[in-house]
Amino acid sequence: MRSFISLCGAATLALAVAGCSQPGTGNVASASSTAPAAESSAPAPVADLVKRVDIPYEEFTLPNGLRVIVHTDRKAAIVAVSTWYDVGSKHEPDGKSGFAHLFEHLMFNGSENAPGDFFEPLKQVGATDFNGTTSFDRTNYFETVPRAALDRALFLESDRMGYLLGAIDQAVLDEQRGVVQNEKRQGDNRPYGLVYYKVLEELFPKGHPYGHTPIGSMADLDAASLDDVKNWFRGHYGPNNAVLVLAGDIDAKEARPLVEKYFGAIPSGPESVAPKVEIPQIAEAKTAVIKDRVAATLVLRTWVVPGLNDPEAVPLDVFASVLGGLASSRLDNVLVRQEKSAVQVSAGVQSMAQLGIFTVQAVVKPGADPEAVAKRLDEILADLIANGPTDDEVKRVATTNVSGRISGFESVGGFGGKAVALASGALYSNDPGFYKKQLQRTATITPDEVKAAAQKWLTRPPVTVMVVPGTRDAYVEATAPAKKPAAAGQEAPAPAKVQGTRGEMPGVADIKDLDFPDVTRAKLSNGIELVYANRSAVPVTRVSMSFDAGTAADPAGALGTQNLMLSLLEEGTATLDSNALAEARERLGASIGTGGSADRTNVWLSTPSPNLAGSLDLLADVVRNPAFAPGEVDRLRQTLLTQIAAEKTDPGGLAQRALPPLLYGAGSPYAKLAAGSGDPAAVAKLTRDDLIAFHQAWIRPDKLKIFVVSDLPMEQVKAALEKRFGGWTGTGAAGVKAFDVAAAQATPRIVLVDRPDSPQSVIVGGQLTALRAQQDLLPVLTANDVLGDDFLSRINMDLRENKHWSYGARGRFDRLENAVPYVINAPVQADKTGAAIASLQQVIGAFLTTEGLTEPEFDRTIAGSVRELTGNFETASAVLGAMQTNDLFGRPDDYYDTIAQRYRGFTRTGLDAALRGALDPKKFVWVVVGDAAKVRPQLDSLGLPVEVIAATPPAGAPAKPAAN
Known part of the structure; x- marks a missing residue:
């Protein structure tokens, strides 16, 4: 768990976040990797990994100004369609906040030639990864469709670009305004849900383009008339303010006549003008304190820094990773692992087109002094600013970033695939291959460059927002707009049905049935079953070690044992402490994680295939040789207790705790799901011996199946797994799940x-x-x-x-x-x-x-x-x-x-x-x-029957833990 605060969307804080056709740079290698002559556990050089991140493209521009970028990927008969408009919340003047986000919703609600909800024709054609988002800088729409449905997707995208307004009436506006209000309520209702409003309010002067959230002011939206919103559309959504990316089973020669057919007749609109944006500087540090129903105090430091096109953007991003982004970060090592005064820390940069927000946060351990934690955070930050990161830290950041890009670029579209990289580069930086330059810069940057950028920007006074437990402070909630009653005899006439002018939507040709990858099964010498499939789109190997355990295996009187045990697997082995283990993963670009469902417990690995050997060494060490070091048991217990307390402040967490006893009855093992992450009283008493006993009973070869998808051949993968797990034997008796008592639902209530x-x-x-x-x-x-x-x-x-x-x-x-x-x-x-x-x-x-x-x-x-x-x-x-x-x-x-x-x-x-x-x-x-x-x-x-129960208040000081 990296964060108790999920920062996404408009109301939450994101940390991490003209005419000629010409070839570009930029595709993830699709050929299968070949087996090395001899297995090596040494990490591949980061420069070699960077070479594997490449998205070739071609582009052209229509006479009306629509910029089109095409990337060919023939791995499957699908095409990602991604349309990005140069309009976001930063373009909204006073009195019109939230208009860009409102139009994201309105543009899904049908157009003149495609009336009704856009999800209907998209569902009919089998679209996947379809959605839309609004940020400070842009609005985008995206869908991945079968190649045979591309005509229909382009018809729909072009119709909402050029033929939308006739389909928007007062009823549609009121409907989507109400949906947006509930989106705001949903974000506000979560713990820490109000923090981003305060951050922007304190960081930016009134009227600054980046000074309000994309969700906008409900008062502004309530006041918006039909003419207001239509004029907003006319001013911002022309083809000359858009980038269209097609990525997948298509090339530029095929794409151009299609794009011309559907978009060519749409006239240009007014040019989008980027607002004048200055990086504000406050005269002295300031702190704002807000109260909320939260389990732990949050300390949040923020600075405004240059945007993603600035030469110092990459150095600042690397600095943030070293400070609080890597698992081995400075803040993790000191505040979480050594001093144990915080249960979670992070740092990151929300890089936007014209500026960025650098954020450092710490979730304070209940009972610790928030002021002391804030002071130590500042001392760690000051030391890193003064002395800079090490060369090894910078290289680990680069390897981690490149590895993530390789994995992400397996998708042609969606929220983060290849179409997104090309579109964002084109819109923000006038360069579809900008992602490549960022990676190359990250891979070659020096510690001195990182230090210099931090010294320039992070020695300025920060804005601090502290969220402390208590009754939530009053704030402006989203309320339904008052309906003005029509005068007698003055009811507005029903709007006339819009007559389409473009004919019927294109049909969809027959689509070939799915050819699922062939699955091969084998066994290691000790009987562990291996289930394997080959996928060669990216040089990545994914391994899931699935143990027949899950929440149902948790001891009835010690719910949370599995979760605490799993968290400790990632925090040290017999030979590597938690920090050394994190550093080793980062050098390999490998991700190792744990998780569980009601029925299974998983330990998973994702790694660049060239680094499989070293990554499997770590995976085997994590699974087979966990240290369960007493100090780490105490630390992770406190983290889990704070997580449990956080669940009891979250409305979704409270609901998920209340439902299982009603669904399954107390006698079913599935009733244990009501404990969420665990029973705090039981977790407080768990000992190291309890965790070792659970590990021996459930994390063992006779409970295990290994699932692998890789570009490497089955023989190579099996040999590598045999070397690490073929000689593994269980210790003691295996655990048994007791499903002898049938689940029994409660009577309706x-x-x-x-x-x-x-x-x-x-x-x-x-x-x-x-x-x-x-x-x-x-x-x-x-x-x-x-x-x-x-x-x-x-x-x-x-x-x-x-x-x-x-x-x-x-x-x-x-x-x-x-x-x-x-x-x-x-x-x-x-x-x-x-x-x-x-x-x-x-x-x-x-x-x-x-x-x-x-x-x-x-x-x-x-x-x-x-x-x-x-x-x-x-x-x-x-x-x-x-x-x-x-x-x-x-x-x-x-x-x-x-x-x-x-x-x-x-x-x-x-x-x-x-x-x-x-x-x-x-x-x-x-x-x-x-x-x-x-x-x-x-x-x-x-x-x-209605039974009222109180939401459990956040835990104060937890029960005294048992001695180890």
């Missing part, structure tokens, strides 16, 4: 967890079905795509799009090895809590009786499910996950090779019958986390 001052309620509902995980569940899963498990599902469309009470809601089958519950998750605005549950009951009940799948829903679901298969398994990580899922549920290794044919064999009545046989809305149990004073009166009319 509502449990209301009182969390005062919550602007939103988190609703979680569930039913324990009679389904078994090993039976054929494809019919019910496919039918549920329409009911609950898709953006276009009945549940989401009702609460988000129709009523705009929620930013998003879903219902899905949670497929455990020994139980299959159906679980609904629906965060809704507080004043609609009771109405939302009633609406969920009505939607589910109608679907299961008189209003089953419609013909259009059935056709859309079957076509989309077949067409999206290739995109779903574009990456090695997706293949690795599917291999493990198939194994867990007893499905054949070629399951996904046959699934398209199965989809085509379904009937609408058959899918209706499958879901109706599985669910009963009258059997649901419900958990609501919200402000009981506002919510309880809404629940009493639902006809179910």
